[in-house]
Amino acid sequence: MAHFDYLLVGAGLFNAVFAEHASRAGKTCLMIERRGHIAGNIYTEKRESIDVHVYGAHIFHTSDEEVWEYVNRFASFNGFINRVKAKFEGKVYSMPFNMYTFESLWGVHTAEEAKKIIDEQRACLAGKTPENLEEQAISLVGRDVYETLIKGYTEKQWGRLCTQLPAFIIRRLPLRFTYDDNYFNDKYQGIPVEGYTSMVEKMLNGTKVLLNTDYFDFIRSTNDTFTKTIYTGKADEFFGYRFGKLEYRSLRFETETLNIPDYQGNAVINYTEAKIPYTRIIEHKHFNFGKQPKTIITREYPAEYKEGMEAYYPVNDEKNSALAASYDAIKQECPNVIFGGRLGEYKYYDMDKVIASALQLCKQQGLR
Ligand code: FAD
Ligand code: UDP
DSSP states (O other): OOEEEEEEEOOSHHHHHHHHHHHHTTOOEEEEOSSSSSSGGGOEEEETTEEEETTSOOOEEEOOHHHHHHHTTTOOBOOOOOOOEEEETTEEEESSBSHHHHHHHHOOOSHHHHHHHHHHHHGGGTTOOOOSHHHHHHHHHHHHHIIIIIHHHHHHHHSSOGGGSOTHHHHTSOBOSSSOOOSOOOSEEEOBTTOHHHHHHHHTTTOEEESSOOHHHHHHHOOOEEEEEEEOSOHHHHTTTTTOOOOEEEEEEEEEEESSSOSSSSSEEEEOOTTSSOSEEEEGGGGGTOOOSSEEEEEEEEEEOOTTSOOOEEOOSHHHHHHHHHHHHHGGGOTTEEEOHHHHTTOOOOHHHHHHHHHHHHHHTTOO
16 A cells, blocks of 8 residues: 555646656656556557557647747657648648638639628628627638538537537637648647657656556555545546536547558648548658658548547537536535546647646646
8 A cells, every 4th residue: 555645547648747747846646547558649659660640630839938848848849830731522722711722712812802702701690799600600711611611521520510519619720811821820839759659758757657547446446545636537427427428529540551652742631521421631651751661541530429439529519518517516526636638627628728737737736
């Protein structure tokens, strides 16, 4: 029987940041992870000398100086800039929405021409404040862009109509009236040269990790004691689904190794037609400017989340946000448990936001 200052449930990015701070501050931690590997959803694995993003494309981007300085202690970033393409009915468009996109759609060459068309197409909303994703999309980029690049992709991705989805999801994507086709607006961007797993490994140096260990089985059988638990699993599961189940979107990845040097000439190509069942194909070597003789591609299929699958995306619609708030309200029943990360907080967090949130917790715990 041993005593630890912290039990860390989940070996994803949130707890990796926390563990790194706790170890440096001389605290003892035990980390347990349900899956057979560390790094959670940012896990990368070398195959054919290519870093494979096993749980989908992960591009690090941030404007937060503190976060950028922090991750650079554990990884060198390669300067990759995400320039996404989207295919619709055989034609390739530039994403996010920029002058290349408007030129391919409408043959226009100036911002004024593009804005004029968008203004005409958004007139149907008569200045109304957008109440759902469809209205928000039309209000931002007009009906043609909505129908070509947004509607099919979004309804596949979320398994819901755009009229039933919150507007904020589409506001994640930049809209520019220039030829800048960078998918993100952030000051810093890149991919760790040695992969994300290596970055997380360095953060976990000195932390004891038990893989293939589920919290609920572990806590019933352990004699060890812990002052505090940092829990990055699902909050509804933690409370035995007392108010019902939160909904998530899941994904299915189909990965293939091809005996050719290049498949699609770009890291990410989205498929925005409703009738194509996957949302995107990623070609892993392009995230690292790879010149290997073979290539590895992954098709990403959205899926309804069921027990036993990975819960990738919280569904932040009205119903689920209200349910999540009910779970938030009872977290105080367990004062020694702190909920963090994408699942613990039920938030659609990017990596930099997860790190910022973990850094905040480290400050609250007196670890920085
Ligand atoms: P996780 O990585 O989910 O870690 C939580 C861990 O807890 C998991 O490993 C899980 O197995 C474990 N766990 C859960 N329950 C238990 C239990 N009961 N017992 C033991 N262990 C348990 N962000 C970006 O910044 N850029 C991107 O390009 C980007 N792309 C993304 C693409 C996809 C397809 C997805 C799904 C996410 C993407 N993200 C991206 C977001 C990024 O993955 C997350 O911000 C980050 O991984 C969240 O880290 P976390 O530690 O909160 O969660
Ligand atoms: N989206 C879209 N068409 C695209 C790409 C994205 O309509 O070609 C929408 C979709 O609703 C998606 C949202 O924009 O959920 C945010 O996209 P992002 O690439 O940020 O999603 P993530 O990488 O988190 O899956």
